[in-house]
Amino acid sequence: MLGADVHPPLHWLPSSQAFVDAALAGIGWGMNPEPLVIDHLRAGRLVALRPDRPLDVPLFWQQSRIVSPVLGNVARAVVHEARTMLVQTSFERRSRAP
Structure with a gap:
């Protein structure tokens, strides 16, 4: 279909905390419930992409x-x-x- 055998990275994140841990490890970005990440945001370990527009x-x-x-x-x-x-x-x- 793509003209090549494509195998993008695959990550299995079995919990909300694993999703936060993946963001902390720099694997990607995502939306997380504020109670799970507020300490990381305050410490600068995570950054809000649009701090002026919470969703x-x-x-x-x-x-x-x-x-x-x-x-x-x-x-x-x-x-x-x-x-x-x-x-x-x-x-x-x-x-x-x-």
Whole structure:
């Protein structure tokens, strides 16, 4: 198809922290949740590509309707922590209004 047998580099990054570690190692660039990289940004180990334009995106938690009590507890803990740690979008503020 390309006229040559191309084998670009391939990296397997099995976790969010591995993705941050790859950026720290200079393998490439990427978007990371601020809580994972704020210390690296402050120390200058990572640099925001557009510090004047953060990109906040809505996140959604999904799980099966057939939920065990344990998974329900996990879901509640994740949602609670997300509301504590993450930036709320204007959509979230409107949808949670009384």
